[in-house]
Amino acid sequence: MTDTNFPLTVPEYTVSELSSALKTAVEEKFGFVRVRGEVSELNNHSSGHCYLSLKDDSSSIKAIIWRTAFHALSHKPEIGMEIIVSGRLTTYAPRSSYQLIIQTLEMAGEGALLKLLEDRRKALKAEGLFDPALKKNIPSYPDIIGVVTSATGSVIRDILHRLKERFPTRVLVWPVSVQGEGAPYQIASAIKGFNNLPELGSIPRPNLLIVARGGGSLEDLWAFNDETVVRSTAESSIPIISAIGHETDTTLIDFAADRRAPTPTAAAEISVPVRFDLSTKITECSFRMDRAVSRSIKEKVFNLSALSRALPNYSDIMERRTQDIDRLSERLIIAPSRFILAKELQFKLVHGRLSPAILFRDFNLFSKNVKDSVVRMVSAFKAVRNQQEEKLIAVFSRLESVSHLSVVGRGYVIVRDTKDYVVTKKSGLSNGKKLILEFSDGQVLVSVDDTSLD
Incomplete structure (x- = not known):
């Protein structure tokens, strides 16, 4: 049954044909568009492509940034960032949806950039990258200064001129792009490159770095707000002076650097003293x-x-010492004869007490005492020996009285078996059993013939 509300002349489409027609119509009508919105649903794919959504108060649209375009962006999209994108509108047939292919991206006014800058500053500060305790001292007299800046322009010329004017110092320049695509990567690589130079290599390692750029707008200076640049600055083991823009310009690298200079020329002045002043x-x-x-x-x-x-006067001292020497020399001459006389007197006194008669008297008295002591000692020894002999005879008498030999001597015998056990009863004997009889004068071996006798 056919609905009469639709004319039969309307062409019939397949799904693919309708999707292709819609794709053509959309791309022809919206071949190039500029869209403003807030980033949401951000997905940085491992392939390098970036998938996101842009929304406003009432609507949202899917968007894609292909890998080549994504790497060329000076600002990478972040959740909540308000941006203005340029590109083309197309459709995605498998899902019957339309999407925006982004080719360029810019911040939606300076206010958006400032908000992004403040949010990033707070996040990096919370990580401790701006901690004053991490700041390194700037050397007073650097041997070699490394400069990270553009190879052309007035900045490097101003720095070199100011250094030459104040205190000629060896300078190593690592040229980088200071704006646009790839600038953050080049700046961070230069800082890391200087830090990776060996101490005694063919290229000397600087002991001070200057990262510099001339003035410009907030967007012109944005490379120095990049997170990779800030992190490489904070991680540098070489002290760094940041000199970005003019005195009123402030970038995130200024917070991470060890010293901030208002201008590149001022950075050169901070780096070295004035030779004439020195x-x-x-x-x-x-x-x-x-x-x-x-x-x-x-x-x-x-x-x-x-x-x-x-x-005191020297001559007075010498005269007094001369008199002392004379007096001592006289005493030295007299002293030996006096000493000898004194010893002779002492010897005579001792000699009188050492006469032979006294010695013989003492010797005879000592000899008599010795003889008396020997006599007393011999008498005491004999008395002790007699007492011990009497005690020994008494002990032997008591032993004989209790000995079995005395019993045997009175006509008794001791009966033992062949195992030397004493036999006291006949109940244990049998006919033919061998026994040993012990008499007072010896032993005999006998045999039992009859055990029935009473």
Whole structure:
């Protein structure tokens, strides 16, 4: 049954044909568009393509940034970022949906950039990348200064001129793009490259870095707000002076650097002292040192003169010492003869007490005492020996009284079996059993013939 509300002349489409027709119509009508919206549903795919949605208060649209276009963007999309994109509208037949193919991307006004900058600053600060405790001291007299900036332009010329004017120093320039596509990667790679130079390599390693760029708009300076640049600055083991734009310009690298200079020229002034000022200071210090040494010498001479006046006269000291020597020499001559006389007197006194009669008397008395002691000792020994002999005889008498030999001597015998056990009863004997009889004068072996006798 046919619905009469539709004319029969309307052409019939397949699904694919209708999708193709819609794709052609959309792409012809919206071949190039600019769309403003807030980023949502962001997906950075491993293939390098970026899938996202743009929304406003009431609608949203799917969008794609192909890999080549994504790498060329100076600002990468982030959730919540308000942007203006340029591209073409197309359809996606498998889902019957339309989507925006983005070719360029820009921030929706400076206010959006400032919001993104503030959000990023807070996030990096929360990580501790701006901690003052991480700041390194700037060397007072750097041997080699590394400069990361554009190879052309007034910035590098101003830095080199100012260094030459103040204090000629060796400079290594690592040229980079300071704006546009690839600038953040080049700046971060330059900082890491200087840090990776070996200490004693063919290319010397700087002990101070200057990252510099001339003035510009917020978007012109955006490469120095990139997260990779900020992280490489914070991780640098070489002290870094940031000199981006003019004094009123502030980028995130300024917070991560060890020192911020308002201009590139000021960075050169911070890096090295003025040679003339150093020379003047050295001359002044030398003059002050000479005056101090001269004054000190004069004071020492004056003090020495005062001390010398307090010392006694040399001739007086020598005369007194000469008299002392003469007196001691006289005593030295007399002393030996006096010593000998004193010893002779002592010997005579001792000699009188050492006469032979006294010695013989003492010897005879000692001999008599020895003889008396020997007699007493012999008498005591004999008495002790007699007492011990009597005690021993008494012990032997008691032993004999209890010995079995005394019993045997009175006519008894001791009966043992062949195992040397004493036999006291006949109940254990049998005919033919061998026994040993012990008499007072020896032993005999006998045999039992009859055990029935009473």
